[in-house]
Amino acid sequence: MALSDVSLAIRPGERIGVTGAVGSGKSTLLELLAGLKPPASGRVRHDGRELGGRRRRRVKPRPGSIGLALQSPENCLFESTVLADVEFGPRNLGLAAGEARARAEAAMVSMGLAPARFSRRSPWSLSTGEQRRVALAGVLAMRPEVLLLDEPTAHLDPATRQELIGRLLEVNADTGATIVMVGHxxxxxxxxxxxxxxxxxxxxxxxxxxxxLLADADLLRAHGLEAPATVRLGMMLAAALQRPVPALLSEAAAAGYLRQLAEV
Ligand SMILES: Nc1ncnc2c1ncn2[C@@H]1O[C@H](COP(=O)(O)OP(=O)(O)OP(=O)(O)O)[C@@H](O)[C@H]1O
Ligand SMILES: [Mg+2]
Incomplete structure (x- = not known):
């Protein structure tokens, strides 16, 4: 069984990271939350509706309310142009053509895909990272209340990863969207x-x-994960200065400790 005994409540507007080793059930959890798979037992509820209930009781989420970006989103591109692909979701929600176009172009810009350069291209002519951006733009263009993102930064370069995280923080702050992101x-x-x-x-x-949890390097290591660089630096500084240093250091605080170390 892929998941068992998992009980959790997600509040509107939360930003949740989901992590764990390969095969630990992260993708399965997102698919259950999206109502894509019915649970063998137990329930998944969203907004008072039971999702993925068994057989006749099965209910889909309200259209557009939950956006899921799969782990290999490039497999989900199927239109002949990038613009058509990104527009597909908003059009399917029944939005007027102009509104669907505006949302699609805004989502492309936010994913670093200049419409003038990319709109008319075939998704199949793009690099893997570009395809991934197109797929994510397609999910963002629907402006769902809940975004479920399965390793969205895999295959992206560091600058694009930073941009994507910044964009997600903006979406969360501006629209109050709930975001669940899987990552390592x-x-x-x-x-x-x-x-x-x-x-x-x-x-x-x-x-x-x-x-x-991120400050607990032992816990993370026990699950095959590496503590954030700031936490590892804090541990090195604490050892070198032989006194406690706060677990999650800001860059400014780390610089302050490094200066102290230089003076020792
Ligand atoms: N349809 C299925 N039938 C049987 N077992 C499955 C099925 N889908 C997933 N599993 C198993 O369930 C477990 C969890 O799979 P899942 O894809 O959720 O892992 P994950 O944490 O997302 O892994 P990864 O980091 O590799 O993406 C795995 O052991 C997998 O083999
Ligand atoms: Mg997975």
Whole structure:
């Protein structure tokens, strides 16, 4: 069984990071949350509706309310041009053509895809990273209340990763969207997540404030994860200065400790 005994409540507007080793159940969790797969037992509810209930009771989420970007979103591109692909979601929601176009172009810009350069291209002529941006733009263009993103930064270069995380933070702040992001990079999680969930063999191994869990290098190591660079630097500084140093250091605080070290 891919997941068992997982119980969690997600509040509107939360930014949740989901992590854990390969095969721990992260993608399965997102698919259940999206109502894509019915749970073998137990329930998934969104906004008072039961999602993915078995057989006749099966209910889909309200159209456009939940946006899921799969782990290999490039497999989901199927239109003949990039613009048509990004527009597909908003058009399917029944938006007027002008509004769908405006949303699609805004989402492309936010993913670093200049419409003048990319709109008319075939998705199949793009690089993997570009295809991934197109797929994410397609999800963002629907402006869902809940965004479920399965390793959205995989295959992106560091600058684009930073941009994407910044964009997600903006979407969350501006629209109050709930965002659940799967990832393995704890520096990214330190920037993005307010709550962190660690899965192990399909079970919840930890679920709590991201700042506390990310500062626990032993816990992270036990799940095959590496603490954020700031946490590792803090541990090195504490050892060198032989006194405690706060667990999640800001860059400014780290610089201050390094100056102290230089003076020792
Ligand atoms: N349709 C299925 N039938 C049987 N087992 C499955 C199915 N889908 C997933 N699993 C199993 O469930 C477990 C969790 O899979 P899942 O894809 O959720 O892992 P993950 O944490 O997303 O891994 P990764 O980091 O590789 O993406 C794995 O052991 C997988 O083999
Ligand atoms: Mg996965």
């Amino acid at each position: 990079d704890m520096d990214e999680m330190a920037r993005f997540a307010e709550r962190l969930i660690i899965l192990e063999d399909g079970r919840l191994a930890a679920d709590g404030p991201a700042a506390a």
